[in-house]
Amino acid sequence: MGPLSGFKIIELAGIGPGPFCGMMLADMGAEVIRVERLTNAVHSAAAAKDVLARNRRSIAVDLKSPAGVETVLRLVEGADALFEGFRPGVTERLGLGPEHCLARNECLVYGRMTGWGQEGPMAQAAGHDINYIGLAGALHAMGRAGEKPVPPLNLVGDFGGGGMLLAFGLVCALLEASKSKKGQVVDAAMIDGTSALMAMFYSMSASGTFSLERGTNLLDGGAHFYDTYRTKDGEHVSIGSIEPQFYALLIEKAGLDAGKFAPQMDQSQWPALKAELTKVFLTKTRAEWCELMEGTDVCFAPVLNLKEAAEHPHSLARNSYLTVDGVLQHSPAPRFSRSKAGEVKGARIPGEDSGAVLKEFGFSDAEIGQLEGDRIIAKV
DSSP states (O other): OOTTTTOEEEEEOOSTHHHHHHHHHHHTTOEEEEEEEGGGOSOOHHHHTOGGGTTSEEEEEOTTSHHHHHHHHHHHHTOSEEEEOSOTTHHHHHTOSHHHHHHHOTTOEEEEEESSOSSSTTTTSOOOHHHHHHHTTSGGGOSOTTSOOOOOTTIIIIIIIIIHHHHHHHHHHHHHHHHHOOOEEEEEEHHHHHHHHTHHHHHHHHTTOOOSSTTSSTTTTOSTTEEEEEOTTSOEEEEEOOSHHHHHHHHHHHTOOHHHHOOTTOGGGHHHHHHHHHHHHTTSOHHHHHHHHTTSTTOEEEOOOHHHHHHSHHHHHHTOEEEETTEEEEOOSSOOSSOOOOOOOOOOOTTTTHHHHHHHTTOOHHHHHHHHHTTSBOOO
8 A cells, every 4th residue: 555545635637737746646545536527528548548647536527517516525525635727716716716625624635736826927827838947947948059948848847846746735735734633725836846946056056057058057968978979870878977987987988088088077178078979979879888888887878768768677677667558657656665556557537437436425326316317427
């Protein structure tokens, strides 16, 4: 049983960071119940392959009807937490805002996932990961020198600065509620989470070791010893030889001119040394570089695609990946010495568990039948 076993959490289903948060909590053993829109309650091949929706049951409810709202509020009465990812004010208008829910359960932790936060001039504006990390100062720092910023997928805002932040906030508030016996609201904004992820770079900027000119710094591809390089076969490898002893090993393993490469931290030399390294790495295939450097203190790794990452010996040794219902995906993380995550289960059809879940929360068969008949909940 995972470390969050015993906690019941209601997820008002949304996209991106919300489902990621739900997955993280469910992977750790929490009973997370996804409340889907009634219109989503259809058999879908895509829904069955949604890794972000794994490990939790699904009900589908008409949240625009008073009976549907009352159904969710009765779930809230027996839950430890609820989280949602709508624009500020939406759940209040539905009748499912913090005041409504805390009135039914004063110990409830109410999580809110937004891009801009619950207040401020941007609070009601639409946005996506690229916008949040843009305003937070992170996107400006990502890219090659002299070129435009490059979006890092949607890992920084949606997942690292969003879903992970909300999961952390919910667990913090649940710990506090276990002592105070009172609930509270968690305002997790992606712009705030992204700013937190940039903490080290604020420190470096303050100390004069971080330039606002992207692609010229230690960790943004400016340094020749911290970058990716193309190999003879068109693949790529990554080098992170920051410390002097690791850098010395890079020079040795790559057969570089020790004198020419000696001024490691002379930034004026970085472009020329990078050009030299670029030529060197083109002399061997990725496999040949792996044979020479992998597992050493060069700080080296091949740049693998999703399938290759799952097949790497290190991943296989740690059981880092698994296949569920034909879908390759990551194993639950982090790992614990005593608490073990349960079997990973694939995503359910939206609304598939409506009747079963409501029965567990105290609804009678007659009530469930009435809700199904009135199309308040789905019967899939």
